[in-house]
Amino acid sequence: MGLISNPGDADHSTWPPGKGRQRSASSPPQLFPRYLPFLGVLTGIGTGFGAYNMAMAVMSPCPLMQGHWSGEAFIVASWVLFNGCLSYVKVMLGVTLRDHSRSALLWCGAVVQLGSLFGALLMFPLVNVWRLFSSADFCSLQCSA
Numbered sequence: 001m002g003l004i005s006n007p008g009d010a011d012h013s014t015w016p017p018g019k020g021r022q023r024s025a026s027s028p029p030q031l032f033p034r035y036l037p038f039l040g041v042l043t044g045i046g047t048g049f050g051a052y053n054m055a056m057a058v059m060s061p062c063p064l065m066q067g068h069w070s071g072e073a074f075i076v077a078s079w080v081l082f083n084g085c086l087s088y089v090k091v092m093l094g095v096t097l098r099d100h101s102r103s104a105l106l107w108c109g110a111v112v113q114l115g116s117l118f119g120a121l122l123m124f125p126l127v128n129v130w131r132l133f134s135s136a137d138f139c140s141l142q143c144s145a
Contacts, residue, residue: 039089042085042088042089046086053078060136062143062144093108
């Protein structure tokens with residue numbers, strides 16, 4: 001009954017063969033498959049939620065379904081699913097690369113940090129130098145219903 005009630009425990013206790021119940025504290029539970037086509041589909045789904053989030057940010061301060069409970073619930077769910085999908089993909093790619101070699105995991109971390117640097121170097125001048133993004137004037141704001 002213990003293995004049925006805790007699928008994560010069942011996974012770690014049966015694979016890999018011969019290792020018994022040794023469990024790594026850093027390995028996430030294998031609730032979903034780790035093969036690349038699934039991760040590709042999950043990346044596409046997460047990117048779709050990210051595109052919706054970006055579209056709502058562009059439409060701010062008057063996004064779709066503003067003031068309706070379903071609009072508020074959908075944007076919160078969209079952010080949770082966006083972060084959940086892409087975080088799971090990133091973790092599973094890290095686990096896969098760790099299984100392949102330690103240097104592959106190191107290079108993966110370096111590329112992630114370079115991506116963060118690129119994003120910061122791109123956004124800083126857009127926001128602080130050219131002031132492409134600015135706050136709306138809430139006193140004269142008229143959102144259509």
